[in-house]
Amino acid sequence: MAARTRRIVLAKVGLDGHDRGIKVVARALRDAGFEVIYPGLWLSPEAVVRVVAEEDADWLGISLLSGAHLILVPKVVELLRQQGLHHVRVVVGGTIPEEDVAALLACGVAKVFGPGSSLSDIVRYFQDVDSHASR
Amino acid sequence: MPPATLDAARLAYEEELRHSPSRPEPPTTVSGREVAPLYTPEALPGFDYDTELGYPGQYPYTRGIHASMYRGRLWTMRQFAGFGNARQTNQRFHFLLAKGQTGLSTAFDLPTLMGLDSDDPRAAGEVGRLGVAVDTLDDISDLYADIDLHQVSISMTINAPAIVIFAFFLAHARERSFDWKKLRGTIQNDILKEFHAQNEFVFPPEPSVRLVVDLIEFCTEHVPQWNTVSISGYHIREAGATAVQELAFTLADAFHYVGRCLERGLDIDAFAPRLSFFFNAHNDIFEEVAKYRAARVLWAKAMRERYGARNPNSWKLRFHAQTAGCSLQAQQPEVNLIRVAYQALAAVLGGCQSLHTNSLDETLSLPTEHTATLALRTQQVLAYETGVTNTVDPLGGSYYVEALTRQMQYEAENYFRRIEEMGGVIAGIENGFFRREIADAAYAYQREVELRHKIIVGVNAFVEPEETKLEILRLDPAVEREQVERLRRIKACRSAEEVARHLKAIRQTAERGENLVPVLIEAARARISVGEAMQALADVFGRYERPPSW
Structure with a gap:
C-alpha cells in the first residue's frame, strides 16, 4: 500500500511578520511532493496546535525571526503533548543562535534550521526522516 | 589603422570568452537582470544630457537633489536602535551620539508595532526584544530624555500605530517646551508596504491610509519640518522583491498617498516637500545606483507634470537607505562587514540623504555595542577616507549606469500601468498582486542560490568547516516583567x-x-x-x- 502524502503545517508563531523564509520553504516542500498547510501570520501557540490537530498533520514547522523562540516553542511543544499529538514532529527555522539549539532539542524539537540553511537540506531532511518512518 | 568598431569589440569578446574556463552562466544582477558585456553610446539611443541627466540640484534630479551633494554636507549617519525598555534605549542613543552619529532612529518592539500593550497576552515573550517597548507617554519621555529635540533629528520606525506614537511624541515635546515648528525628524507612517511585505498592519487598508493622511495634514500645519511619511521600498525588497519591484511598488504607494492627500483638500506644495523615501541598499552596486536615480526622475516628473507641483522641493525625492539585512549571513559573520561596506558605497554613489549600515550580527540578534560601533565606523571610513564624496555624482555619464537608469524607469512605468489597470494600489493589496509578485521573486532567487547560479560567500562557496562564534546581545528576561x-x-x-x-x-x-x-x-x-x-x-x-x- 502506498503511504499517504505527508502533511506539513508551517506556522508563524507570535507577532513576527517575517514570512519570506517560510513561504519559500512552503513552495520547496510542495514541489518535493509534500502537502503543505500554511495558516498565516500571528498564531498563538494554542492556535497552532489547533491547526495541527484539525489538519491531521505529521509535521509542524515553526518559523520565528523574533528572538522569542525559547519562550514560544516550548509552549507549542507542551500543548501538542497535552493534546496527545505525540506523533507530530516539530521542526524550527529562523534566526536561531547556535547556542539555543540544544535547549530547543531538549524540549522535544526534532530539528532546527538556522540562518543560511539551504532549501535542499531542508527538503532532504523531511524526505529522509519520512522514508525512515514509513519502513 | 582603421578605428576600432563595436562589432570588432564584440568579436574579440566572444573570442576571449571561448578561452575562459570559469563563469559559464551569463552574469545577471542580484535581481536576475541580464547585463550586456559592454555599454557604449549605442546603449543610449537619443540620449540628451540636458533633459535626461541635467545638473545636480536641478530637475529631473537624476544626478542628485543637491547641487553640492556631499561636498556641501555629508549624509546623515543614522543607526537604527532600540531594545529593552526606554531607559536602556535612551542610553544606547547617547552612546551612539557620543560616537559621532548625527541623527537618531528608533526601533520599537513587536507588541508596540502591532499596537499591543506589554501586558497583553499576545505580547508574551516579545516585550523589548526586537526594539524598545513603549506603552505610554512615560516611556516616550524616558526614551528621548536629555536629547535636544531642536538639535537632533529623530526617526521613528512605526506604522500601524504611527499616529498614536506621534501624538505621544508631540505631547512629550510640549511638556519639555520644545517648539513643534522646530522639531525635525521622520515617522515611517507607511502602512501600504505593511500590506505588501512587512505584515505589521492592524486596520483594513482604507482606514489605515486615512490615518496616514491625518498625520500628514496635522504636520503640514503644526509640525512643518517633520517628514510625515517615509515611503518604504526597504521591506518590499527584504521580502524578496527585485530592484525594479522595490522601485515601482514604493512609488506606486507614494502616488496613492499623494492622491489621498489631494482628495483631503491639501495643497500639493504644502505636503509633498515633507514626503520622504526609504530604499534598500543591496549587493549589486550599479543596479542599486540606477534604482535611486530612476526613483528621483520618476518622482520629479510625476510631481511636476502629473500633479502640477510648482515648488521644486515637491519634485525632489529625498531618501534614507539601509543596507540589505536579507543579504547578510550567519556563516562567517565577519564577512558581513564587507557586504555592508559595499552596500553603503552603492547608497552613497546613488545620492542618499541618510544611511543606516547593518551590524555584522544582524542575522542572529540586535547589535552589541561593539558591532554597532563597527557599522557606524564603516560609514565614517566611506565618508572621510575613500574620496567618493569629493565630486558630485561620480557615476553620472557611465554608459552602464545611464542605460540601467533608463531601463528601470521604463520597467517601473510598466508596473504603474498594470497597477492602475487592476484598480490601483488598494485593489492590488486586496487581490494579492503585490504579495504574489514578491513571493515569486523570492522563490526564484532562492532557486538560483540552490543551483549555485548565485554565489554567496561562506554559504554555497568558500565554506569554512569551523564557524566563528559571535558574542550576541542577550535580553535580560526581567525587562518584560518590569515593563508589565x-x-x-x-x-x-x-x-x-x-x-x-x-x-x-x-x-x-x-x-x-x-x-x-x-x-x-x-x-x-x-x-x-x-x-x-x-x-x-x-x-x-x-x-x-x-x-x-x-
Whole structure:
C-alpha cells in the first residue's frame, strides 16, 4: 500500500511578520511532493496546535525571526503533548543562535534550521526522516 | 589603422570568452537582470544630457537633489536602535551620539508595532526584544530624555500605530517646551508596504491610509519640518522583491498617498516637500545606483507634470537607505562587514540623504555595542577616507549606469500601468498582486542560490568547516516583567472615568472622520496606552484579516 502524502503545517508563531523564509520553504516542500498547510501570520501557540490537530498533520514547522523562540516553542511543544499529538514532529527555522539549539532539542524539537540553511537540506531532511518512518 | 568598431569589440569578446574556463552562466544582477558585456553610446539611443541627466540640484534630479551633494554636507549617519525598555534605549542613543552619529532612529518592539500593550497576552515573550517597548507617554519621555529635540533629528520606525506614537511624541515635546515648528525628524507612517511585505498592519487598508493622511495634514500645519511619511521600498525588497519591484511598488504607494492627500483638500506644495523615501541598499552596486536615480526622475516628473507641483522641493525625492539585512549571513559573520561596506558605497554613489549600515550580527540578534560601533565606523571610513564624496555624482555619464537608469524607469512605468489597470494600489493589496509578485521573486532567487547560479560567500562557496562564534546581545528576561509592572502601575493611577472619556473621544473622532491627532495628544497626556488607543480605533475601523497565501 502506498503511504499517504505527508502533511506539513508551517506556522508563524507570535507577532513576527517575517514570512519570506517560510513561504519559500512552503513552495520547496510542495514541489518535493509534500502537502503543505500554511495558516498565516500571528498564531498563538494554542492556535497552532489547533491547526495541527484539525489538519491531521505529521509535521509542524515553526518559523520565528523574533528572538522569542525559547519562550514560544516550548509552549507549542507542551500543548501538542497535552493534546496527545505525540506523533507530530516539530521542526524550527529562523534566526536561531547556535547556542539555543540544544535547549530547543531538549524540549522535544526534532530539528532546527538556522540562518543560511539551504532549501535542499531542508527538503532532504523531511524526505529522509519520512522514508525512515514509513519502513 | 582603421578605428576600432563595436562589432570588432564584440568579436574579440566572444573570442576571449571561448578561452575562459570559469563563469559559464551569463552574469545577471542580484535581481536576475541580464547585463550586456559592454555599454557604449549605442546603449543610449537619443540620449540628451540636458533633459535626461541635467545638473545636480536641478530637475529631473537624476544626478542628485543637491547641487553640492556631499561636498556641501555629508549624509546623515543614522543607526537604527532600540531594545529593552526606554531607559536602556535612551542610553544606547547617547552612546551612539557620543560616537559621532548625527541623527537618531528608533526601533520599537513587536507588541508596540502591532499596537499591543506589554501586558497583553499576545505580547508574551516579545516585550523589548526586537526594539524598545513603549506603552505610554512615560516611556516616550524616558526614551528621548536629555536629547535636544531642536538639535537632533529623530526617526521613528512605526506604522500601524504611527499616529498614536506621534501624538505621544508631540505631547512629550510640549511638556519639555520644545517648539513643534522646530522639531525635525521622520515617522515611517507607511502602512501600504505593511500590506505588501512587512505584515505589521492592524486596520483594513482604507482606514489605515486615512490615518496616514491625518498625520500628514496635522504636520503640514503644526509640525512643518517633520517628514510625515517615509515611503518604504526597504521591506518590499527584504521580502524578496527585485530592484525594479522595490522601485515601482514604493512609488506606486507614494502616488496613492499623494492622491489621498489631494482628495483631503491639501495643497500639493504644502505636503509633498515633507514626503520622504526609504530604499534598500543591496549587493549589486550599479543596479542599486540606477534604482535611486530612476526613483528621483520618476518622482520629479510625476510631481511636476502629473500633479502640477510648482515648488521644486515637491519634485525632489529625498531618501534614507539601509543596507540589505536579507543579504547578510550567519556563516562567517565577519564577512558581513564587507557586504555592508559595499552596500553603503552603492547608497552613497546613488545620492542618499541618510544611511543606516547593518551590524555584522544582524542575522542572529540586535547589535552589541561593539558591532554597532563597527557599522557606524564603516560609514565614517566611506565618508572621510575613500574620496567618493569629493565630486558630485561620480557615476553620472557611465554608459552602464545611464542605460540601467533608463531601463528601470521604463520597467517601473510598466508596473504603474498594470497597477492602475487592476484598480490601483488598494485593489492590488486586496487581490494579492503585490504579495504574489514578491513571493515569486523570492522563490526564484532562492532557486538560483540552490543551483549555485548565485554565489554567496561562506554559504554555497568558500565554506569554512569551523564557524566563528559571535558574542550576541542577550535580553535580560526581567525587562518584560518590569515593563508589565510599570504599565500596570500607570494604569492603576488613572481615573476610570477619565480613561473612558478619552477613549470615547477617540472613537467619536474616528467615526466623524475628523483629524485624530489632537484627541490622541489629549489621550497621551492622560496616560492612555498604545493598546487602548488602538483598540478604540479598531472598535470603529475593524481589524484587517486576510487569507494566508504563499
